[in-house]
Amino acid sequence: MTTRLSLSALPSLSGVAVPGYARDGLSAGIVHFGVGNFHRAHQAVYLDDLFALGEAHDWALVGAGVREADEAMRQKLGAQDWLTTVVEQEADASTARVTGSMIDYLPPGDSAAIIACLADPAIRIVSLTITEGGYYIDPASQRFDPSHPDIAHDAAHPDAPKTVFGLILAGLQRRRELGIVPFTVMSCDNIPGNGHVTENAVAGLAALLDPDLAAWVKASVAFPNGMVDRITPATSDREKSLLAEQFGVDDAWPVFCESFRQWVLEDNFPAGRPALEKVGVQFVSDVAPYEHMKIRILNGGHATIAYPAGLLDIHFVHEAMEHPLIAAFLRKVETEEIIPVVPPVPDTDLNGYLALCERRFANPKIGDTIRRLCLDGSNRQPKFIIPSALDRENANGGLTGLALVSALWCRYCFGTSDSGAVIEPNDPNWDRLTVQARKARDNPAAWIEMTDIYGALSQSKAFRSAFTRALQSLWTQGTKATLEAYLADRL
Template sequence: TEGGYFIDPASGEFNPTHPDIVADAQAGATPKTVFGLILAGLVRRRADGIVPFTVMSCDNIPHNGHVTSDGVIGLARLIDEALATWVKDNVAFPNGMVDRITPATTDRERGILASDFGLEDNWPVFCEPFRQWVLEDHFTAGRPPLEKVGVQFVKDVAPYELMKIRILNGGHATIAYPAGLMDIHFVHEAMQEPLVRGFLAKLERDEIIPTVPPVPDTVLEDYYQLIERRFSNPKIGDTIRRLCLDGSNRQPKFIIPTIADRLTAGKGVAGLALESALWCRYCFGTTDSGAVIEPNDPSWDRLRATARAAKDAPGAWLAMEDIYGDVGRSAAFAEAFAHALDVLWANGARETLTRYLAGQL
């Protein structure tokens, strides 16, 4: 999974000092990591004069082919620089984008399987009917005809990846925090709330979608409408709490770069500032009704303390350098954020969204 790539959280790059990686680099070591196993296979191929296999990541991380190659080549470099060069020159690591909403299994899913299908299964995997797999057509020695089962082969995955990250993942972040503050449990229930659905539509069309470059054979408005339908699926049982999870890692990937692009272009950021203010308000640790929000982030203690300081000093929130970076130093964004947060504290999420949708925020 995305947690198994030995990425240094500070630099965002492969960490060659991790004990498991260091162990795999020792002569004669039995591999402990997937990178050790992959490299052992490639070493055998090289020694036997056989064409190396393609290493294809299917994990849901941006630039997954590049991330995988960094891991394999990084480990190879610890063993032998010549081996690292050979891998770099001879092994294909295609980038791919996968997309299918697949929530965690709960008693709800077990109950549906039993009542609707008469099946008893402790760990069914539920998912939506939609699926998309976009794959870079870059292989070492040919490939299966995966296009026959719906895989999209492209020269460059990046445009599709950026579209998904900004419109879908950014859309999840958009609905998560207002719904959380309104005590809404499921994503499809949030989409039934006109204020949340309206906030999503306005923010996407006004500020998010305009930052997405053209994507081959794709109409961005059609893609957005597809996202709306997917979020509205009542059978999936995706939860708002899942969407709110780990904002300290998700916001810098899914929201902050969009803000940065808007600011660079001299465009308005009122809706994105409101999204950030909603996240801040959520991290205060209570909903608008006063219900306690249980810790929902690896950095929850820090976020909660900062959100409480930001109630009277909004700049404290934007001063989290590792999250906001240059965006946090933008006077235009700071002003919009402070205003949105003030309105949220004075009026609550419902009234704030009402004002935003009326163009009065």
């Protein structure tokens, strides 16, 4: 028998931790855009921990969104009083908790209501998890793209914006007009310099409206950089069934994740912040070293195992780590090409960090899928793989492994695995990528000539040569034989 999740049902739950504070004692202090699984397994959990200490009860979360899919999440969470069941899974144990740090969710599309909430003096932080592809970044330059149609719309209709950045800017403008201190804008996405990227988007949109407004944003609004980490797969019927069977909870959208979590933040919150250092958040003056480590080693590692596993019809990430060729491929690329160009990180052994990542990837309980790791390569490769390859090029170092990672992505985007199984579209730019991948089968240069993705790397003779060898091997020998050749230094 299962119990439907709600506030009234909390006392009847058994074997599940529940909020140790009164929900009616919370008040809003943060508006969060992008109430997805990662946010509910990360920021919402840290706040739940802090509230349980009896602190920061005026820093509760209010959700917000701009996509049609956000309404489905809002309806499901609203029906269970904005509660979420978070299940932490390791190989030898699973634990469940209900978090209560979110107290409302603004209707997506109701820009007037969202802007009014953003203008409330009680809101002192606006945070975001909108994915790597949500920042309107030109892939090659990694700079804000003011010509994007969504941004052009918000510039033309500032009172009825469609984007997160249009809403944030409208909220900031309202506060400026009312003489209210600006809120801090805090990105929680896996983007190098995510605070700077977010500032460029908000100020870039402001510049299309009024140069003086853009200057005010840059001078008056804080955009701290941050590094976030917790492996959190998508929720499917599998997770809902596991929660019901193991813990007796009926949650419309539970979150499953690993027990490991990390959050490193620059301490730049002029309007105030909750004392998150009391629950494990690390505040530093410069987050860049931690960010480089995580994005290059962990996210780059995910990209490294994703495409060979996808081509070999492997479903789960832990199954990929059980494949000896893929596990060895990951370690060789990381130790020989990625880690050597990662700057030192305070009090951190990079090889030890890699070993930690390998253990996390191999966790059999997580249920993270290869398809999720393969998603949105056109936005992820320029952030997770191509920068390492450029650094190797600039250092005159070998980049055969990184070129192979790129070739595996190209082969994946052809749309069939080595067995001939169809790979369903898995990128916002899938149609374009498929066309280029088909051209590249006979002319490998066609792939890396996508300069909006590869930038200066497109001109690298060493990368072109290594990519060409790798892709030709993938087509003539297959994924397994190509990995074997690379591991034997024969590629």
